[in-house]
Amino acid sequence: MGQDGRIVACNEAAAAFGVVVGMLRSSAEAICPNVVTIVQDLSVEMARFEPVVQAIESIVPRVEVAEPGTMYLPIGGAVVYYGGEEDLCDRIDKELDSFGGDRRMGLAEGPFASYQAVRQTTRSHPRYIVDDDERFVANLDVASLGSDDLAATFRWLGITTLGDVAELPRDAIISRFGRVGLEAHRRAQRLDRSTHPRDIPEDQVVVSHFDPPIEDSERAAFAARNLAQRLVGNLSPHGVAPHRVIVTATAADGTEQKRTWRSADPFTERSLAERVRWQLRSWIEGVSGGIRGGLATLQLEPTDLSGSGRQMALVEDARAFEETQRVFMEVQAIAGRDNLLVGTPQGGRDPGEQMLWTRWGEEESVPERDPEAPWPGRIPSPAPALVPPEPVPFEVTWVEGIPEQVRLRSRWVPVLSWAGPWRRVGRWWDGEDSSDRYQIVTSAGAYLCEVREGRTYLMGVYD
Amino acid sequence: MVATIQHFVEASTFEHRDPEKISNVLSLAPGQIAGLTGIPGSGLTRIGMSLLAPHAVHGPLVYLDVRGWASPMAAWEVGIEPERLVVVRSSDIVSWSRIVATLLDGVYGVYAEVPAGLREQSLYKLAAKARAKRTPLVLRPVSGSLPSGIAHLNLEASEVLWEGAEDGHGNLTNRRTRLVASGKATRGMVRTIEVEDDGTNDLRVVPHMGTQETRAANRRNRAS
Numbered sequence: 001m002g003q004d005g006r007i008v009a010c011n012e013a014a015a016a017f018g019v020v021v022g023m024l025r026s027s028a029e030a031i032c033p034n035v036v037t038i039v040q041d042l043s044v045e046m047a048r049f050e051p052v053v054q055a056i057e058s059i060v061p062r063v064e065v066a067e068p069g070t071m072y073l074p075i076g077g078a079v080v081y082y083g084g085e086e087d088l089c090d091r092i093d094k095e096l097d098s099f100g101g102d103r104r105m106g107l108a109e110g111p112f113a114s115y116q117a118v119r120q121t122t123r124s125h126p127r128y129i130v131d132d133d134e135r136f137v138a139n140l141d142v143a144s145l146g147s148d149d150l151a152a153t154f155r156w157l158g159i160t161t162l163g164d165v166a167e168l169p170r171d172a173i174i175s176r177f178g179r180v181g182l183e184a185h186r187r188a189q190r191l192d193r194s195t196h197p198r199d200i201p202e203d204q205v206v207v208s209h210f211d212p213p214i215e216d217s218e219r220a221a222f223a224a225r226n227l228a229q230r231l232v233g234n235l236s237p238h239g240v241a242p243h244r245v246i247v248t249a250t251a252a253d254g255t256e257q258k259r260t261w262r263s264a265d266p267f268t269e270r271s272l273a274e275r276v277r278w279q280l281r282s283w284i285e286g287v288s289g290g291i292r293g294g295l296a297t298l299q300l301e302p303t304d305l306s307g308s309g310r311q312m313a314l315v316e317d318a319r320a321f322e323e324t325q326r327v328f329m330e331v332q333a334i335a336g337r338d339n340l341l342v343g344t345p346q347g348g349r350d351p352g353e354q355m356l357w358t359r360w361g362e363e364e365s366v367p368e369r370d371p372e373a374p375w376p377g378r379i380p381s382p383a384p385a386l387v388p389p390e391p392v393p394f395e396v397t398w399v400e401g402i403p404e405q406v407r408l409r410s411r412w413v414p415v416l417s418w419a420g421p422w423r424r425v426g427r428w429w430d431g432e433d434s435s436d437r438y439q440i441v442t443s444a445g446a447y448l449c450e451v452r453e454g455r456t457y458l459m460g461v462y463d
Numbered sequence: 464m465v466a467t468i469q470h471f472v473e474a475s476t477f478e479h480r481d482p483e484k485i486s487n488v489l490s491l492a493p494g495q496i497a498g499l500t501g502i503p504g505s506g507l508t509r510i511g512m513s514l515l516a517p518h519a520v521h522g523p524l525v526y527l528d529v530r531g532w533a534s535p536m537a538a539w540e541v542g543i544e545p546e547r548l549v550v551v552r553s554s555d556i557v558s559w560s561r562i563v564a565t566l567l568d569g570v571y572g573v574y575a576e577v578p579a580g581l582r583e584q585s586l587y588k589l590a591a592k593a594r595a596k597r598t599p600l601v602l603r604p605v606s607g608s609l610p611s612g613i614a615h616l617n618l619e620a621s622e623v624l625w626e627g628a629e630d631g632h633g634n635l636t637n638r639r640t641r642l643v644a645s646g647k648a649t650r651g652m653v654r655t656i657e658v659e660d661d662g663t664n665d666l667r668v669v670p671h672m673g674t675q676e677t678r679a680a681n682r683r684n685r686a687s
Contacts, residue, residue, distance in 0.1 A: 056468065066467075073466045092468070106467045114467040320569075324522055327569030331551055331562055339552040343535035344545055355536055360549055380634045382660070385508035385537035386530070402631070408502075419628035419635060439635050441625045445504015446635055460534070462625075462635065463508040 001025050002040050003366050010035075026370070039366050042068050043217075046278035047285050053259070055095050059088075064244065064262040068278060070118075072111050072262055085129050102126070109133040112187050112264070116144055137190055138163030145184045146264075150177065162188040183265075205301045206231045213252040213294025217281045222337075223298055224276035225269075225361055226329070231300045232269045233322050241266030242302035247279050252293025257283055262304075269325065274363065276300065328360055347371045349378045349424055350437070351387045351448065351460045377424050379437060384448050384460025391457035394449050396440065398456075403440050406447070413442045421451070489514060489658065491572075491616065494597035495648075496590050498609040501620030506640040508574075509660060510618065511601040512538040515572035518599055519547040522571035527563060528552045529576035529605055554578065560585040567598045577604040586613055616648035621655070637661045 002008040007028055010019045017032035028035055045068035053071060057063050064072040075088060082088040089105055096103055106117025108130035116137070117128040130136045140162045142151040159165055165173075166188035173181040208227050214220050235241055244262045251257075261267075261275045280298075284290050332340045340360040347369030348354040358365045369375075395407035396415075403415045419439040426432030435452040437459065448460035491497055491514040499507040515524050516538075524543060526533050528550050538548050549570075553562055556578045566573050567589070577586070586602070590613045593600040602609055609617070621643050627636030637659065644654045 060466075071468050073468065074464070075466045076464045079464060088466075103468065107464065108467075109464055111465045111467065114465045118467040320522065323569040325569075327565055328549065330565050334558050334562055334565065335551055335553045335555075341550045341552070342546060343539075343548065343550065345536075345539065351534060351536060355534060357550075381540065382509075382635065382638075383534065383536035383540055385512075385534055386503055386532040387534040387536075388532050417625065417628045418631060419633050420631065439628050441628055441635070442504075443623075444502055445506070445623055446625050446628075446638075447504065461503045461532070462638070463503045463506060463537075 001037050001366070003364065005366070005370070008040055042274070042363075043278045043281045045069060047282040050279075050282035052096060052099055055099070056092065059091055059095055062260065064260045065275075065279075066115075066262050066264075070115075072114070075107065086127075089127055089129075104128075106130070108136065110190050111262075113137050113190065115264075116140055119144075133190060137188065138166065145187065147180060147184070150180055150184060153177075204231070204234055205299060206234065207297060207299045209297050210295055213291075213296045215284075215291075215294040217277075217284055218337075220280040220284060220295060220298075221273075221277040221362075223295070224280055225273040227298055227300050228267075228273035228276055229269045229322075229325060229329075231302060232267065232272060235302065235305065236322075240305040241268070242272070242305055243267070244302070244304035245272060245275075246299075246301040246303065247276055248297075248299040248301065249280065249283055249291060249295055250297040250299075251291040252296045255292060257291070260303075270361075272300075273361075332360065345371045347373050347375055349375050349422075350450075351379065351384050352389075352391075354383075377422050377437075379422055379439075379448060382462065385463040386461040388458065388460075391450055391459050394447070394456045394458035396449065396456045403438065406440060406442055408442070408444055413444055415440055415442055417441045424450075489656075490517075491515065491599045491601070493518070493599055494594045495615040496593055496600045496602065496613060497616045497618065498614030498646075499601060499603045499618050499620075500608040501618075505620035505623050506638055506658075506660065507603060507618070507620055508533075509537050509541060510640070510642075510658060511574050511603060512543065513541045514601055515574055515599060516542045518572040519543045523547050523549050524572040524574070525566050525570050526550045527559075527566070527573060527575035529554050529559070529578045556580060560589060563589050563600075564592055567592050567596045567600070570598065572599045572601075574601045574603070577602050577609070579604070579606045583610045586610060590614075614646050616644065617646045619643045619645075 005025050007019060007021055007023045007025065009021065014028070014032055014035055017035070019028045019032055019035065025037055049068045053063055053065060056071065056073065060073045060075055060078045062074055066072060078088050079085055082091050085107055092105065093103070102123060104118050104121040104126040106114045106119070106121065106128045108114040108117050110133065113130055113133045113136055117130050120128045138161060142154040142160060142162065142165065144162065145151060154160070154165065165184060168185065170185055173185045177184070206227055208223055210223065214223060232241060243266055244260060245267060246258060246260050248256060248258045259279050261279070263271065280295065328340060337359055341357045342360055343355040343357055344364055344367060346354060346356045346367035353369070354371070356365050356367055396403050397405040403418050405412045405414055418441060421436030421438055424435045424437060426434050433452055435450045437448065437450050440447050440449060446462040447458060448462070450457045450459050489510070497511065497514055499511050501507045518524060524547060526535070526538065526548060531552055531554065533550050535545065535548050535550060539545055551562060553559060559578055559581065563573060563575050586609065590600070602614065608619070619642065620640055622641040624639045625635055625637070627633045640658045640660070642656050642658060644656055
């Protein structure tokens with residue numbers, strides 16, 4: 001299951017029940033009640049994908065990874081060498097036989113067309129070779145541009161295929177849709193590979209040396225973020241951003257590993273840092289023996305620079321953004337990685353359950369519980385502003401089930417009013433007890449508390 | 464020519480409230496400092512976050528959490544987008560000043576709980592830096608109050624009244640907090656204001672509720 005709660009992959013057993021990629025988790029669980037859902041972890045996927053990439057590299061050099069599970073290969077020379085497109089595909093298939101799983105191939109003149117070709121494949125027809133790129137791209141639906149809003153607008157204007165988009169005047173597209181429209185127009189005209197020719201400063205390679213060498217994924221992730229930030233930061237004053245980056249890791253014993261990453265949209269600090277982190281983790285924890293002696297040098301080399309650069313919101317400015325990132329990294333170094341957090345709303349009955357913490361700079365965690373679900377027994381808003389990490393014992397005097405007094409520090413304060421209880425039925429099959437939650441108001445403030453097994457606990461303060 | 468290969472192995476939008484402008488009495492311009500005094504439960508966290516909420520449109524805000532109890536839900540409810548609030552947890556009095564000083568360099572607003580026992584000199588230096596960097600800063604001492612001359616706006620909670628909960632019925636809906644405001648923001652006067660929070664909108668200052676007292680009147684009252 002991906003970040004958006006939709007299924008990104010399923011096995012044959014689940015597919016037999018009717019589970020398909022793109023389906024909501026709740027729908028999948030409805031048609032297949034015993035389905036086991038695993039949250040997607042792209043760094044783990046990359047670690048498993050790395051051997052596949054290495055196997056392909058033994059047949060076709062200069063592989064470009066787009067994301068874990070997807071790669072681009074320049075196959076002009078390989079097609080001639082292996083005697084044709086089908087023969088090359090057979091050779092790749094044979095090489096990947098030992099990995100099992102489901103693999104699909106799309107062949108075309110450009111990367112956009114080849115990506116669209118692979119999307120035309122099915123489990124029973126895993127290859128799609130495009131004979132005529134121009135006709136193929138022209139017949140693609142506007143949804144293939146990857147922007148729902150743009151596709152909806154095009155449809156409303158009566159433009160349904162990329163052929164129609166390609167025929168529109170470029171100036172009109174730019175004035176109506178801006179950068180997004182221009183990118184769509186370029187793809188419709190099959191210009192996705194070429195980038196804007198600009199005067200790009202030479203030697204924008206960024207390198208970090210580590211002494212002692214880095215041997216764990218956590219530190220490597222931190223280094224990846226630093227270096228990605230430096231690279232994008234160096235390029236942004238020139239108004240460019242990389243579409244393709246070569247990641248090179250040198251081990252303490254001198255061995256070198258390289259991988260090219262490619263993105264349809266220009267890399268941002270965050271997206272680039274993620275990819276470098278995935279790559280380092282796959283090298284460090286991968287089956288190929290890791291980075292012997294630890295990571296001594298990490299290098300990022302941008303190629304295929306785009307003129308579009310990073311787009312900021314109107315009221316933001318690029319320098320301020322970079323400064324904020326730098327400040328957060330510095331604070332992270334002072335306070336510790338676990339102490340710089342961003343909260344995300346999620347479902348739950350208690351305030352403590354309704355927020356999901358993610359360390360700053362890391363991928364946003366996937367909410368385990370749907371915030372849109374009804375959650376019977378949920379405490380109504382407003383939310384308490386202070387919530388202890390775990391409920392803490394709270395002294396309340398109860399008379400016939402009614403709260404009379406609350407102990408605040410050293411003094412007893414009378415209860416002015418109260419609401420509740422909101423019953424919470426625990427997971428009895430896991431040995432969890434039921435509890436009652438109350439809102440208690442005193443002259444000093446209001447508190448949310450829980451009564452469990454005859455004892456009262458403080459769950460939140462309405463501060 | 465290019466091939467794309469895919470290899471598979473088996474294997475909310477948060478509904479926040481529309482931010483409205485807080486009354487002029489409860490506003491904090493860039494570089495201004497607010498000091499909040501009152502025990503937990505008096506509603507000052509929400510008030511502090513409301514003061515900073517307008518600045519979240521420009522960039523991220525930080526809640527420096529000394530007690531480890533900060534919940535971003537209240538901040539989301541006053542109109543701060545979840546991704547615009549970063550919570551920094553640090554109970555270490557030694558690094559506290561360094562963290563705040565660093566944050567003032569690059570974020571768009573800081574709500575900082577002030578640990579007990581912090582040197583006054585540190586607070587004066589941080590206040591000067593906040594002014595110089597034009598970063599709004601809300602200081603909430605965990606115990607006691609701020610030294611004089613630091614805050615542009617001092618708010619001290621004197622009374623809090625809740626509505627909605629009645630002998631086991633209903634639920635908390637509406638809070639009225641009576642605040643004693645002082646500092647440059649009130650032009651030297653000590654002003655009593657009442658702030659209403661119904662949990663569905665930003666805080667509102669209840670009109671015609673406050674009384675204004677001049678410093679001289681205050682002195683007379685205290686003397687009598």
